[in-house]
Amino acid sequence: RREAEEADALQAFVLMHSIGGGTGSGLGTRMLGLLEDDYPTAQRLALSVLPAKDGGDVITSPYNVTLALAELAEHAHVCVPLENAALAGVAAVEAKTAGRQPAPSSSSSPTGFGEINMVVGEAVSGLVASARFGGELNVDLGEVVTNLVPHPETNLVCLGMVTGRKDRMGRSKIPVSRAMTEVQSSERSLCGADLRGGLTAAVAALGRGAVAVEDLSAPLLKGGRFVHWNRGAVKLGLCQRPPPGAAYSVLLM
Numbered sequence: 001r002r003e004a005e006e007a008d009a010l011q012a013f014v015l016m017h018s019i020g021g022g023t024g025s026g027l028g029t030r031m032l033g034l035l036e037d038d039y040p041t042a043q044r045l046a047l048s049v050l051p052a053k054d055g056g057d058v059i060t061s062p063y064n065v066t067l068a069l070a071e072l073a074e075h076a077h078v079c080v081p082l083e084n085a086a087l088a089g090v091a092a093v094e095a096k097t098a099g100r101q102p103a104p105s106s107s108s109s110p111t112g113f114g115e116i117n118m119v120v121g122e123a124v125s126g127l128v129a130s131a132r133f134g135g136e137l138n139v140d141l142g143e144v145v146t147n148l149v150p151h152p153e154t155n156l157v158c159l160g161m162v163t164g165r166k167d168r169m170g171r172s173k174i175p176v177s178r179a180m181t182e183v184q185s186s187e188r189s190l191c192g193a194d195l196r197g198g199l200t201a202a203v204a205a206l207g208r209g210a211v212a213v214e215d216l217s218a219p220l221l222k223g224g225r226f227v228h229w230n231r232g233a234v235k236l237g238l239c240q241r242p243p244p245g246a247a248y249s250v251l252l253m
Helices: 002-006 022-038 061-075 084-098 113-127 141-148 176-182 213-223
Strands: 012-018 043-050 078-083 160-165 203-209 234-239 246-252
Touching (some): 043 061, 043 113, 078 084, 078 141, 113 160
Parallel strands (some): 012 043, 043 078
Antiparallel strands (some): 160 246, 203 246
């Protein structure tokens, strides 16, 4: 509350929690409800880690997830589902692109928790970059929410990410055109969804660094399959500051 009241221009609250256990699902959604009561005009973004398909070692996880998703639909403007196996896959691809070997977190997981946390951190950093840095086409979270969520209860948004790491010559290892193709695949999705299948209600592409408007819009408008009542619903955002050690990054929601 102290930080929020001292802020010059409060835009949003970002909640990161796991909804498989009792604390993350119960306390986390309760906090969103309290934030809605005290700061109704601020955007509320939830990044929710879902349990494994087999339920993991928490026998009540299906019960916790069901109740938490109902609360998130009511109190969060946007909910970004994250899946541990998908996060590990994205982290492994990022480590391979950067030319390093990820440290395993356990015998069953080839990717360390540090690598996985780095992926989530870079995703959150990209989401709020326009609030921290200038850009040719800056957008705030309010604009993203308005374009992506046609109805308050349909607030689950898939997120894909590609970071254009620099090589020894300071150039990007992956061209932006290839990144725009990869970011729609399940290998780059933080929830394991393949964004190239099915129909799209709306999409937002947020670029940082050496990315032009045409780089973002052309692949989406040319290859996207939109619902008939919202064709060409593409929101673009550009921030001039790239992530550390990278030439650019692309987030697709």
